[in-house]
Structure formats: C-alpha cells, structure tokens
Amino acid sequence: MNLSNVPAATSRTCSRSSVVRSASVCTCSTVRNWVASSSSAREAARLLAALPDEDRALWATAFYAGARLGELQAMRVRHVQSDGNDVHVLHVQHGWDRKTGVIEPKSRAGVRAIPIPSVLRTDLVEHIERTGRSGDAFLFGRTGAAPFTDSHMRKRARTAWAKTCTCGHALTEHREGKCDSCACAGFAALAGIGFHECRHSYSSYLDAAGISETRADRYMGHSNGSMRARYTHQLPAQLAEDAVTLDAYLIAAGSGKVVSLPTGARTGSQVAQTG
C-alpha cells in the first residue's frame, strides 16, 4: 500500500478513532469524545430491551446499522432487503430534512448497503410484520406516509429508560431499593442516549469485531477521499461475512461473555467491552 494515499489519522473519518484514538476529532458531528458517547454492546442490549416493542426496531437499527437520524427518518420498508440466501441488507439512499423533506445524502458515500446482523434482523422482521407496511412506506414513520420526529421518539425512549434499572429489570421489580430478580445494589435508571450516540456505538462495534477499516467506512457512509474511489463495490459475500462477524461480537459482548477477536483483527482494543 502506498502510504502517501492514506489520509492522516486526524483527518480520517471518525469510525476508527472511536476506540483507539479518543482524542481524535470526530468529523461527522459535534460530538468530540467517542468513547464517552458510545454505549457498550451490553448497554445497547439493555437499552433496547427496555423500550416499548413498537420502538425497538428503530433504535436497534441506529445501534446495529449506524444509520444517521435523517437516514432513519427517510428509510422505506423496501430498503430492508433479503436476497433469498440469508444475506440481509439495509440500503441507505436518502437523508431527511425537517423543512425540505427527502434530501440527497451528504456525499456519494452516503448511498450504501449495510449488512444486517441477526440481532437486528429479528427486530426488523417483527417491526415490519407488526406495522403491516411495505414498499414505499416509511419504515419507522409515525405513519407509513409520515416520518417520525426525533424529539418524540427520544422522549418515549427516555421515559422507558428512566423506568429500567441498569441491572436490566424494571423499576416495578425493585422493592425497598432491592431488585426482586437479581442482586443489584439498588435501582439506578439506565442513562438515556440519542441517535448519534448509537451511531458512535455502531462504529465502535465494527472496530471491536475486527471488521476491516475500508468496509467499516463504507457501512458508516463516510466519504473517504481516495479510499472511496477504490472500493465502490460491496459484494454480497462481504456483506454476509461481516454480518456474521458483527453478530459474533454483539451476541458475545451483549451477554457479557469474553470475546475472542478473529485473527487478523487490527484494532488496538484486544479486550471487547463487556461492561
């Protein structure tokens, strides 16, 4: 590889800085410290479990596909795709603007296919069945014809998270400070997050799972200068492979087991986040 073609670390897109270089500037948002604004796979699993059933698929897509808020708002049911061979892909084609509606993505790299890990597939399938939506209907819309609003969905989530303990059990399962179902130290509500924190978390999962840097940039929709032009194709086999890799990490890390990273993983974080 000709190193002169590789952008310097600080000007690179933020996906790789999440775990390894917390001081690096995140170019995709105003959030500067990725480590502080990411939820571990285990925290994500707790946050998702605490949500009302009808809201879970939206947040799961934010956590496990890393789509931007506007991309989630603009997403249609037809963008969830299966090729019949167990390759499940989420297509991102547009963003959403509160005033103007559907907008083109920030850059060509914004149009992309993201592998759907099984932890996300289950929620998406249930969601589509529950809403009965298809085709051009908004996947997560307030209705099939109107997108969701950020503030409304965050408020509903915050309400649910405030009633759930970090031990994973509901407030109602705690009596006199003690949990009926486990030995937690007393009720402590889950800390609420926003959609961009989910995107940061996704980036750190890709990193911790050992997904290649190039592919991670593709899935994040990062425009990456000279790198982008060289990797415009996403082969179905790559998407399937990365879904499996990500799943292995998320399932193990989400349940608190020790994760052994695949050989060849090039991140500096050899120990997966399990806390």
Ligand SMILES: [Zn+2]
């Ligand atoms: Zn508890």
Ligand SMILES: [Zn+2]
């Ligand atoms: Zn408990």
